[in-house]
Amino acid sequence: MEILIQILIYGTINSIALALMALGFALVYGISRIPNFAHGAIYVVAGFITWTFLKAVGLSYFLSAFIAILITGILGALIYRFMLIRVRGMAISEIIASYAIGLAILEGLRWGGFKGMTYTLPLFIPGSVTLWGVPVDIHRLLLIGIGVAVIALLWLFTHYTRIGLALRGMAQDERAALMLGIDSDMMALLATAFGSMLAGLAAIVLLPLGNIVVEAGYNVLILAIAVCIVGGLGSWMGAVLAAFLIGFVQIATVVYLGSHYQMVVALLAIIFTLIMRPSGLFGRQKELEERV
Amino acid sequence: MNKTGGERRKERLDRGIKVRSDGIYALLSWRELGYLVLPRFVLIAGLLLLPIVVQSLYWQRVISNVCLYALLALSFDFLAHYVGLVSLGGALFIGTGAYIAALLNKQLGLSIILTIPIASVSGAAICTLLLLPCLPLRGVYFAIVSLMYPLAIKGIIEALNIFGGTDGIMGVDSFPNPWVERYFVITIVLLSLFGLRRLVNLDIGLVFRGVKDNDQAVRASGMSITYYKAVAVFIASTMGCLAGACLTHIYMFSGISLFGLDFSILPIAATVIGGGGTLAGPVIGCFILVPISELLREFGTLRTAFYAIILMAFIVFKSEGLMVYGQRKYHQFERWVKI
Numbered sequence: 022m023e024i025l026i027q028i029l030i031y032g033t034i035n036s037i038a039l040a041l042m043a044l045g046f047a048l049v050y051g052i053s054r055i056p057n058f059a060h061g062a063i064y065v066v067a068g069f070i071t072w073t074f075l076k077a078v079g080l081s082y083f084l085s086a087f088i089a090i091l092i093t094g095i096l097g098a099l100i101y102r103f104m105l106i107r108v109r110g111m112a113i114s115e116i117i118a119s120y121a122i123g124l125a126i127l128e129g130l131r132w133g134g135f136k137g138m139t140y141t142l143p144l145f146i147p148g149s150v151t152l153w154g155v156p157v158d159i160h161r162l163l164l165i166g167i168g169v170a171v172i173a174l175l176w177l178f179t180h181y182t183r184i185g186l187a188l189r190g191m192a193q194d195e196r197a198a199l200m201l202g203i204d205s206d207m208m209a210l211l212a213t214a215f216g217s218m219l220a221g222l223a224a225i226v227l228l229p230l231g232n233i234v235v236e237a238g239y240n241v242l243i244l245a246i247a248v249c250i251v252g253g254l255g256s257w258m259g260a261v262l263a264a265f266l267i268g269f270v271q272i273a274t275v276v277y278l279g280s281h282y283q284m285v286v287a288l289l290a291i292i293f294t295l296i297m298r299p300s301g302l303f304g305r306q307k308e309l310e311e312r313v
Numbered sequence: 314m315n316k317t318g319g320e321r322r323k324e325r326l327d328r329g330i331k332v333r334s335d336g337i338y339a340l341l342s343w344r345e346l347g348y349l350v351l352p353r354f355v356l357i358a359g360l361l362l363l364p365i366v367v368q369s370l371y372w373q374r375v376i377s378n379v380c381l382y383a384l385l386a387l388s389f390d391f392l393a394h395y396v397g398l399v400s401l402g403g404a405l406f407i408g409t410g411a412y413i414a415a416l417l418n419k420q421l422g423l424s425i426i427l428t429i430p431i432a433s434v435s436g437a438a439i440c441t442l443l444l445l446p447c448l449p450l451r452g453v454y455f456a457i458v459s460l461m462y463p464l465a466i467k468g469i470i471e472a473l474n475i476f477g478g479t480d481g482i483m484g485v486d487s488f489p490n491p492w493v494e495r496y497f498v499i500t501i502v503l504l505s506l507f508g509l510r511r512l513v514n515l516d517i518g519l520v521f522r523g524v525k526d527n528d529q530a531v532r533a534s535g536m537s538i539t540y541y542k543a544v545a546v547f548i549a550s551t552m553g554c555l556a557g558a559c560l561t562h563i564y565m566f567s568g569i570s571l572f573g574l575d576f577s578i579l580p581i582a583a584t585v586i587g588g589g590g591t592l593a594g595p596v597i598g599c600f601i602l603v604p605i606s607e608l609l610r611e612f613g614t615l616r617t618a619f620y621a622i623i624l625m626a627f628i629v630f631k632s633e634g635l636m637v638y639g640q641r642k643y644h645q646f647e648r649w650v651k652i
Contacts, residue, residue, distance in 0.1 A: 107630070112456075113456060114628050114632065116399075116453065118624075118625055118628045120401075120578075121622070121624040124578065124617060126618075127618075128614045128617040128621065132612065132614050132618060254453075282472050284468050285468040288461050288464055288465035292458055295447060295450060296447055296458070
């Protein structure tokens, strides 16, 4: 019983964390059809910027987090405006170019001395509480709240604001959106910026639970891809549902098999989903586009 | 055709000698023969002379490295530009070949003459079987799944602690002497390069290109797309596994680092720089990139960042690559004409 409650609580936390990591990737892909492989790098960059402003410059936590999210948004927009816009529509070039950008950022950071155990962000609120006999950090509970709030805000944003509606229009049918006077490049730029800001937000919420390390960038990228693939590329609600699926499976494997397998679960999820149902469990079937 | 200023444009015309020597049966003079043979001769002679010209042992080792990467880059280029399968997981081939060769050598005590061919063929068979379920996938989906394979295998080896776990397998036999090693890999690269160039112009090569350009048409002709893709993956992974087997014998070691990203990214970068679809381009790209990355060894991980930046710059701003550029200069002349 104890174990079941543990799986339930930590599974929920892990799922929300995965959803936070993946939302940015899902948003960018859903709108601009660019698989943004620099996602993980942007995540790590946000962590380092927050750390720099918090520890080296000495601003308050909230302010440095805010600046970090802003800068990552601008970074995302710049990456789109100067690099990805030129290869847009060429699927493979998009992957290779964005992956190269991410690799350059991550390995550049590693060379720049950001390695080892010294870079940590403090918890928002330290301490822990006991829920039904299971100790949980308050920060992790906050994480659930923030995650749900982000998902809800994103839903409201894409359903009730002009820009949000334009973004959704782009996602559904780019040509029709163009005819209605929606600037597709502008929207794709905004989408990349929003996606990067979501990655930054995820970093600020999730990184206090561990160290800021370059490897996190690669792991976040893989997890984000896993969630998006299982949920169906381009489907946001699918991504959220898939985050819960993978999140619970991951925690269950950690409890019953060992933490070594956590990453393997995500990787196998990608491989099996792509083999069985390339459009994901909840995505629209586009049979001819994805396989022959 | 570049447009500049609106009133002039660049006109490109094939050189007369190219037109005359295009059909191999119509060679009329030594000059035309030379025109055809020169580029190939420079490449072959250059590769064969390189180990003699380069004196230091360290740089000779780099030549072997270049050749192994060149094999991988060739297999990437072949799959991507002639079959339409963009495989971002070159490390899968390298790692499989290396582990099989190392296990055969250490566990069964087979000699190097047996391990390399067995590892290439059986490794290729394993890679093909692993990739078989994903072969119907297209474009991005295949690229992502192939990127995940080496990472998943790395994770599984770590988690199950098999094949030496994180330590890898040490003490594999080395080549009998450095000259055998160098000339073996160089010969393999040349054979693969010219072999592939022949292959893509055979009937089966035409089918491969058909699969890339319009797979529905190939299917409508009553041919199994998956079968042809599997054949292509087998050919490409034979080259990759061969490179892996050589690698493990050169470094006398096989470990999970062989499933690392380096082996997936550098061949792609070399292909993009050298010019995709030319087959010779990726080899040239490797001869540029690998030595540069060796020179930057003291900067540690910065070299990964460095070639990531080169890759990005080439794919975004100069996606045709050096080889295509060179071919254009060699075969055509350009002039400005008034519009």
